[in-house]
Amino acid sequence: MTMQPGLRKYHSAVWDEPIVMEMGRPGRRGVVFGEPEQEVSSLVGSADELVPASMLRSERAQLPELSEHEVLRHYLHLSQEPLGMIGISLFGTCTMKYNPRVNELIATRPEITEIHPYQDEDSLQGILEILHGCDLMLRELSGMDQFSFQAGGGAHSAYANACLTRAYHAARGELGQRDQVVVTIQTHPCGPATAAAAGFEVVTLMLEENGYPSVEALKAAVSERTAALVVNNPDDMGIYNPQIKEWIDIVHDAGGLCFYDHANFNGVMGKIRARELGFDACMYMLHKSFGAPKGGLGPAVGAYGCTAELARFLPGPIVDFDGERYLLDSDRPDSMGKVREFWGNVPQVVKAYSWLRAMGAEGIHEARDLSVLANNYMEQRILSIPGVTRSNPENTHWRMEMTRYSLETLQQDTGVTAHDVQNRMVDFGIDAPWLSHEPWLVPEPITPEAGETWSKEELDYWVAVLEEVSREAYTNPEIVKTAPHNQAVHQLDDGHLEDPERWAMTWRAYTKKHAQVRSEEPVKIAD
Amino acid sequence: MALPGSSVHPYMPNSEPRTKQEMLDALGVSSVDELFEQIPADHRIEGDLDLPEALVSEVDLRRHLLQTLAKNETCEDVLSFLGGGCWQHHVPAICDEIAGRSEFLTNIWGTASSDHGRNQALFEFCSQIGELVNMDCVGLPVYSWGCASGHAIRMAARITGRREVLIPSSLDPERLSVIRTYCEPVETRNHIDVMMVDYDSDSGLIDLEDLADKLSPGVAAVYFENPSYLGLIEAQGAEIVQLARECGAEVIVGVDPISLGLLAAPVDYGADIAVGTIQPLGLHMNCGGGMGGFIATRDEERYARAYPTLLLSLCDTVEDGERAFAMTLLEQSSYDAREEANDWTGHTVHLWAIASAAYMALMGPEGFAELGSLIIRRSHYAARRIAELDGVRIAFPGGFFKEFVVNVDGTGKTVAHVNRGLRRHGIFGGHDLSKDFPALGQSALYCVTEVHTKDDVDRLVDALSEVTAP
Numbered sequence: 003m004t005m006q007p008g009l010r011k012y013h014s015a016v017w018d019e020p021i022v023m024e025m026g027r028p029g030r031r032g033v034v035f036g037e038p039e040q041e042v043s044s045l046v047g048s049a050d051e052l053v054p055a056s057m058l059r060s061e062r063a064q065l066p067e068l069s070e071h072e073v074l075r076h077y078l079h080l081s082q083e084p085l086g087m088i089g090i091s092l093f094g095t096c097t098m099k100y101n102p103r104v105n106e107l108i109a110t111r112p113e114i115t116e117i118h119p120y121q122d123e124d125s126l127q128g129i130l131e132i133l134h135g136c137d138l139m140l141r142e143l144s145g146m147d148q149f150s151f152q153a154g155g156g157a158h159s160a161y162a163n164a165c166l167t168r169a170y171h172a173a174r175g176e177l178g179q180r181d182q183v184v185v186t187i188q189t190h191p192c193g194p195a196t197a198a199a200a201g202f203e204v205v206t207l208m209l210e211e212n213g214y215p216s217v218e219a220l221k222a223a224v225s226e227r228t229a230a231l232v233v234n235n236p237d238d239m240g241i242y243n244p245q246i247k248e249w250i251d252i253v254h255d256a257g258g259l260c261f262y263d264h265a266n267f268n269g270v271m272g273k274i275r276a277r278e279l280g281f282d283a284c285m286y287m288l289h290k291s292f293g294a295p296k297g298g299l300g301p302a303v304g305a306y307g308c309t310a311e312l313a314r315f316l317p318g319p320i321v322d323f324d325g326e327r328y329l330l331d332s333d334r335p336d337s338m339g340k341v342r343e344f345w346g347n348v349p350q351v352v353k354a355y356s357w358l359r360a361m362g363a364e365g366i367h368e369a370r371d372l373s374v375l376a377n378n379y380m381e382q383r384i385l386s387i388p389g390v391t392r393s394n395p396e397n398t399h400w401r402m403e404m405t406r407y408s409l410e411t412l413q414q415d416t417g418v419t420a421h422d423v424q425n426r427m428v429d430f431g432i433d434a435p436w437l438s439h440e441p442w443l444v445p446e447p448i449t450p451e452a453g454e455t456w457s458k459e460e461l462d463y464w465v466a467v468l469e470e471v472s473r474e475a476y477t478n479p480e481i482v483k484t485a486p487h488n489q490a491v492h493q494l495d496d497g498h499l500e501d502p503e504r505w506a507m508t509w510r511a512y513t514k515k516h517a518q519v520r521s522e523e524p525v526k527i528a529d
Numbered sequence: 530m531a532l533p534g535s536s537v538h539p540y541m542p543n544s545e546p547r548t549k550q551e552m553l554d555a556l557g558v559s560s561v562d563e564l565f566e567q568i569p570a571d572h573r574i575e576g577d578l579d580l581p582e583a584l585v586s587e588v589d590l591r592r593h594l595l596q597t598l599a600k601n602e603t604c605e606d607v608l609s610f611l612g613g614g615c616w617q618h619h620v621p622a623i624c625d626e627i628a629g630r631s632e633f634l635t636n637i638w639g640t641a642s643s644d645h646g647r648n649q650a651l652f653e654f655c656s657q658i659g660e661l662v663n664m665d666c667v668g669l670p671v672y673s674w675g676c677a678s679g680h681a682i683r684m685a686a687r688i689t690g691r692r693e694v695l696i697p698s699s700l701d702p703e704r705l706s707v708i709r710t711y712c713e714p715v716e717t718r719n720h721i722d723v724m725m726v727d728y729d730s731d732s733g734l735i736d737l738e739d740l741a742d743k744l745s746p747g748v749a750a751v752y753f754e755n756p757s758y759l760g761l762i763e764a765q766g767a768e769i770v771q772l773a774r775e776c777g778a779e780v781i782v783g784v785d786p787i788s789l790g791l792l793a794a795p796v797d798y799g800a801d802i803a804v805g806t807i808q809p810l811g812l813h814m815n816c817g818g819g820m821g822g823f824i825a826t827r828d829e830e831r832y833a834r835a836y837p838t839l840l841l842s843l844c845d846t847v848e849d850g851e852r853a854f855a856m857t858l859l860e861q862s863s864y865d866a867r868e869e870a871n872d873w874t875g876h877t878v879h880l881w882a883i884a885s886a887a888y889m890a891l892m893g894p895e896g897f898a899e900l901g902s903l904i905i906r907r908s909h910y911a912a913r914r915i916a917e918l919d920g921v922r923i924a925f926p927g928g929f930f931k932e933f934v935v936n937v938d939g940t941g942k943t944v945a946h947v948n949r950g951l952r953r954h955g956i957f958g959g960h961d962l963s964k965d966f967p968a969l970g971q972s973a974l975y976c977v978t979e980v981h982t983k984d985d986v987d988r989l990v991d992a993l994s995e996v997t998a999p
Contacts, residue, residue, distance in 0.1 A: 014643070021843075021852075022653045022890050023660075032891030033621050035899050038906045039983040046909040049791060049902035054764035054928050057755075059793050062894035063660045070623060073890045077627040077883070083646025086636025093637050100540050101635055104587050104594075110625060113598035115813035118611040120960045121602070122952065128600035129816055135581075142579050154672035154820075157863065157875025165710055168717065177716040195863030195873035199683075201717025204868040242567035273565065274572050289876065293540075295634045297880030298647050300672075301818070340706040342673040343614055344817025351818075352594075360590050362583020365538055371561040372543050378564055379552040400564040428643040433636070440865045457542035458552060484847075489642035491853045492846040496641075499857040502830050505842040507666050507857075508659035509652075511828045512843045 009470060010463075012089075012431035013488040015082040022076055023509040026068040033070065064510070083490040084298070089431040090460050094404045094449030095190075095238045096436065097268045097287075097373075098456075101295040102360065105353040114352060119344045123329050129348065130328030133321045136305075136355040143366070144264075144284050145277025146307035150316045151288075151346035156265055157192035159285040159304025160232065162317065162341045163261045164200030166283065166308070167230045169315040169338035170259060180229035180258070186215050188237040190263055191439050202229055209443065213241035213394040220249055228258035236266050238439070238449060239393045240377065240401030250280035259283065259312075267291040268373045268453060269403030272366045276307075283308035293357030294350045301347040303354070317341055369454040373403040376452035376461055381405045383465045384450075387472045389415055393444040403453070406438065409446035418475040418482045420446040425493060426474070426485035430467040538585060604814070608985055609957040612932050612976025613758070614674065614701050615817050616809055618787065619979055621891050624811035628884040641855045647883070648854035652841055654882040657889035658823050661786050661897070662803040663794040665828035668838030670807060670821050670882045671874075675704040677804035677822030678752060678783055679711025680872055684802065684824075684835040685750035685779040686721050687871065695743055695751045695778075697735050698725040701758040702965045704783075708752075721749065730968070733761045733925035733934075737768055744776045750802075754783035755792065759974065760908075760932030761925055766798030774799070786810060788930050790897025791905060802826050811888025812881050821878035821885070834861060837872035900979055904931045908977035911986040915975075918994050924972055931978055935959055938970040940997040948973070950996030956989055 037043065050058060068076070085091075091098045108114070113128060123130065137149040153159035164183065171177040183197035186207045194204040205223050207215035214237070224231075231253040236242040243249070250260045262276040262284035268291050276284035288294045289302040296302065308316065317340045319330040361369065378400050384390055389412025392405060409420045424434035438447035452461055475482050486493065498504035506512035538544045543552065558564065584590040604617050611617070627633065636647060655667035671677050682694045694712065696705070705723075712721035724743055727736040735753060744751070751773040755763045763769075766782070773780045781802040782795035787809035795803045803825045812819035826832035833840070842857040859865050863873035892900070912923045912933045920939030937947055948958040959973030966972065977986065 014645075017646075019646075019649065021649065021656070022886070023656055026893075030893070031895060032623075032893060033896050035619075035896070035903050035979050038903055038910070042906050042910040042983050045913055046906050049905050052905050052909055052928065053791060054762060056767065056798070057762050057764050057793050057928070059789065059791060059898075060797070063663075063789065063897055065657055065660050065893045065897070066890055067893040067895070068890055070621075070891065073887055074623050074626065076890070077623075077650065077887050078630070080646035080650045081627065081630040081632045083649070084632050084636045085639055085643040086632060086647075088632050088635075091637065091639070096637050098637065102540065102587075104591055106629060106634070108591070108594050108598070110629070111595075111598065112603045112605045113601045115620075115815055115819075116603040116605045116617070117601055117816045118604055118609060118615055118617070118814050118957070119817035120611045120613060120615075121604075121609075121957060122948075125602035125607070125957075126816070128598040131597055131600065132594075139580055154676075154878070155876030157873050158672060161873065168714055172714055172716060177714065181718065191863050191865075191867045191870075192873050192875050194868035195866070195870045198868035198870075199872040201713040201719050203718075206867075236567070244567065244569050244572075247572070270568070272578050273568060273574060275574055278574065279572060287876075295880075296637045296876070297634060297878075298636045298644075298651075298883075299638070299669075299879040300876040301821075301878045301881055302876035339710040340675070340703060341710055342707055343675050343701075343703040343820060346818060347820075348816040348818030356590060356594055359581060359584045359593065360540065360587075361538070362585070363578035363580045364536065365541075365583055365585070366578060366580070368536075368538060368541060368544055372541055372549070374564045375549065375552050375556075375561050376543060379555055382556060399567045402567065424640055425642065428640055433639040433643050436638075440867070454541045454543065458548050460542075486640070486642045489640075490645040491642050491851055492848040494641045494853055494855050495845045495847050496855050499842055499844060499855055502828075502833065504844075505833075505840075505857050506844075507655055507668070507828070507833075507840050507842055508664075509656035509843075510659050511665040514665070 009466060010431060014085065014490045016490050017079040019079045021509060022066050026066045028067055030067045030069050032068050032073045085428060085433045089433050090456060090464050091433040092435055092450035092452055092464055094436040094451040095265060097290040097451060097453055099293055099453055100455040101293055102357060105356045109349040109352060114349055127328055130321050132352050132355050134323050134328055136351050137321065139358045140286060140305055140307055143271060144307050145275035146284060147310040148313040148316060149305050149307040151303055151305055151351050152317045152341055153304040153306055154342055154347055155300055155302040156287045156304045157196060158341060159306045160192045160263060161196035161199060162306050163283055164197045165338045166312060166315045167259055168200060170312060171229055173336060180227055182227045183229055184223050184231045186233055189232055189234055190265060193232040193263060197232065211396060213239055213397050214243040217245055217248055220252055224253055224256040224258060228253060228256045230259040230261055232261045232263060234263045234266055236269060236402040238266060238404060239406040240404045241394060241397055242402055247280055269370060271370045273370060282312055288350050288354035292354035294353040301350055303347050303350045319345060372454040373452060377401060377403050377405055380452050380461050380465060384468065387469050388476060389472050404449055404451040406444055406447055406449045408444045409448055412472060412475055413446045416475040416479045418479050420448050422482045423471055426471045426482045427467055429486045429488040432464055432467050607955050607957050608988065610959050610975045611957050613960040613974050614703060615814050616976055617814060617978060617980055618809045620811055620813055621888065623891060624884040624887050627887045628880055633880060633883055641853050645853060648841060650883045650886050651879060652843060652854050654886040657886060658825060661789040662825045663796045664803055664825040666833055667823060667825045668836045668840055670823055670878050671838060672822060672877055673820035674783060674806035674822045675707030677824050678704060679708050680837050681781045681802045681804045681824055682708065682721060682750055682752060683711060683872055685781060687835050688831060689749045689779060691747050691749035693722040693724055693748045695724050695726050695748055697728055697753050699728045699733060699757050699759050732927060733759050734763055734765060735769060737765060741772055744772055746776055748776055748778040750779040750781050752781045756785060756788060756930040759925060759934050760929040762792060762928040762930055764928060770799030788901055791901025807881060807885045810885035812884060821881040833858060835871060838874055903979050907981055908933060911977045914986060914990045915993060918997060921997055924969060932974055932976045934969060934972050935975050936970055936972045937997060942997060944971050944973045947996050951992055954992035956992055
């Protein structure tokens with residue numbers, strides 16, 4: 003028996019915080035370093051004499067001047083204004099998951115923070131063991147033979163895949179000919195974007211009945227020009243393409259590679275393996291499915307795994323184990339080259355390793371089951387809310403770990419849009435749910451993802467808030483359209499964001515374009 | 530009543546059996562398995578997952594992690610002179626405190642209202658980078674310096690419609706590898722030809738004659754760094770810019786922003802695009818995992834519309850006098866434009882950017898000036914002391930900032946040998962350049978920052994003296 007929870011009284015912190023550039027007083031210091039030792043100064047003289055005259059900075063940077071405590075409190079104030087996971091955030095496709103704080107504390111230790119990638123391997127055995135251990139666990143989950151952690155996010159991993167695809171076809175002398183990457187319209191936008199940035203033409207398949215493109219459409223799209231297929235499965239409507247093995251055979255028969263963007267791994271982990279389905283490579287977001295934090299868009303890791311056949315093309319270095327010690331394999335003549343400097347966002351890999359160790363096989367199964375159970379539990383309740391319908395109604399199966407809904411009916415009945423609903427939900431301490439990537443295939447989309455982190459009571463609360471917003475839309479739509487009312491700031495007046503005369507990506511640009519808003523020029527420090 | 534096979538896990542509230550049962554009951558299914566009906570039987574894993582035994586207790590997990598990590602030696606235990614793109618600078622405690630705040634750590638993407646504090650911090654990151662480089666348009670961060678360079682070169686190619694880039698041959702091989710990746714192989718449609726410009730063997734600076742020879746109307750951009758990978762202050766900025774201008778090429782300068790309290794900003798000698806790393810700005814080395822990069826330009830549409838990054842603008846709200854921050858030009862990003870976008874964006878290093886914002890606010894103008902002045906004097910002190918040793922030579926003793934090249938050819942020993950000897954003294958010697966730069970002989974790149982005292986340097990010199998002795 004589900005109890006309807008009461009709605010909380012919530013209001014965001016409102017600090018009306020000045021921009022840091024407006025704060026402080028000339029002469030204040032937040033950090034001091036002092037002068038070098040006497041012997042140093044007497045041997046080398048002044049700094050100005052050590053710099054070619056043409057290269058000396060002539061004016062002080064116009065940065066704010068604040069004491070240490072002022073800086074702390076300013077950023078503490080700002081930290082209190084994002085809502086995110088301090089409230090309830092069911093941001094679909096991103097798997098909002100608890101980030102165990104033991105990992106955060108471990109990651110602040112000097113054994114991680116104060117090590118350098120150019121240290122001798124024998125001084126890095128601990129971190130190499132963890133990277134290798136994470137690699138082995140991901141191999142077990144995916145069936146792949148080797149992982150690289152170099153990519154700094156999911157999109158970056160998709161880019162690494164596009165670059166590896168180049169290297170693979172170049173090694174076979176076919177890169178000139180194989181200039182197309184096939185995606186579906188439900189492939190995350192980073193798939194086609196990174197394929198294009200790597201030099202490929204993109205062929206996009208549209209969805210048909212049941213929510214995925216047909217085998218016939220795929221057959222028509224692949225050819226001797228096909229370099230690779232890039233797909234998510236399940237997609238972010240919660241629909242799993244049951245023909246994926248056939249798809250892979252078709253692309254392989256045409257000579258292309260198959261890449262599995264496993265962004266939506268939470269609902270299938272431990273249930274399927276990318277390699278066993280036939281994929282050549284896959285990618286996991288350690289900051290989504292594997293418990294590392296998102297940091298408001300990074301630092302992140304798109305762990306990229308591939309078959310033994312493709313491993314020689316991976317970016318270096320790769321962590322290896324010779325039975326006694328861990329080593330870095332940097333001698334990789336066939337490598338596609340690097341996608342960023344060094345090894346990757348190492349602390350995030352440690353956090354994912356730790357999360358996997360804390361979960362174990364049983365925990366992985368449980369998290370997957372709970373995330374699919376929770377989504378369907380929510381779905382049943384959400385579909386009883388006036389104005390809300392489900393995407394692809396013809397596909398009547400239980401959805402996977404998320405479901406895409408449409409607020410088209412609500413919008414038609416009341417004029418309240420999905421954006422309005424986002425803006426109103428935050429008034430109840432629920433951060434805005436994900437709508438949909440572009441293009442919107444479902445009108446007025448909304449995509450919550452429950453995951454295993456949130457309690458049933460929290461999920462019930464989320465649904466109750468959506469129910470309340472729907473009720474408001476039908477009885478008092480203005481309150482929804484003018485939302486938020488309980489947030490740090492009000493709705494944007496964003497009509498001028500595209501105007502070069504008005505946009506301002508920095509304070510210096512803003513003060514030039516909006517001179518009247520500034521009461522006094524900051525005091526410039528004389529040399 | 531516990532369900533068979535279930536156990537309560539501290540990360541999963543609904544693993545409590547009665548909760549789970551209530552959810553199953555609500556759906557009218559007897560088992561979760563029924564919910565996976567979309568996945569055909571022959572897609573499913575057979576058998577159990579072979580993963581290490583779970584460490585569900587935080588007590589066990591923590592012990593395991595600490596025992597494993599204890600096998601590392603750190604740059605706190607060992608006196609380190611390693612640099613080369615990842616440097617040991619002091620990280621003020623406040624940077625860690627702010628980057629560790631749960632609200633910044635765990636959020637993803639709300640509305641302009643529910644993300645307000647995060648967006649303001651990111652705007653302040655861009656604004657303060659803008660002050661350091663004297664440029665008005667700054668994008669949200671990218672993964673690393675090399676990624677910023679790669680994107681900037683592709684921006685220049687889009688802006689000019691040209692397909693060559695000139696790069697000094699003294700460039701960091703790590704970064705060069707990233708740039709080559711971004712410039713695409715010759716077979717693909719948007720290939721950019723990477724042409725290397727020699728450096729002068731005496732000064733280490735760009736060889737202007739070679740640059741002039743290689744410049745042509747096909748060159749989209751000249752890319753160089755200040756300081757260079759070998760630590761040198763490229764004093765010919767204005768001359769390089771002039772040569773590039775004559776060919777209509779864009780000039781991209783990569784900077785280590787920690788130098789900008791002392792050194793001129795790239796735009797002051799004419800650069801069009803400034804890129805660089807943010808690692809020195811309040812981020813720990815993290816074994817190379819503390820990287821982050823930025824891209825900055827003049828605030829002109831020609832540049833703004835070429836950015837691949839997210840761009841955040843100060844704007845108004847419907848409430849009189851209230852300010853907020855919103856993404857602008859989103860239609861050119863991969864989120865909106867898919868394959869028609871300017872390259873791509875996604876998760877990068879926003880949390881690091883917030884730590885860097887706090888760092889720059891702590892530093893202020895005087896902090897950057899004082900730090901630059903301290904670093905350059907300590908590093909020159911180290912170089913001069915090292916140069917006193919028999920057979921040891923500073924390859925480019927002129928204008929360098931915090932890194933310098935130490936050559937040991939005169940000792941008859943290899944860098945590897947010297948570094949092994951230094952390890953016995955509890956010192957990580959400079960990064961061995963002999964493989965990547967054979968022309969420099971047995972040379973190593975030494976890095977000296979504010980964390981190195983005179984006593985540290987003297988200890989290095991004593992150890993080097995012993996290790997390099999015949």
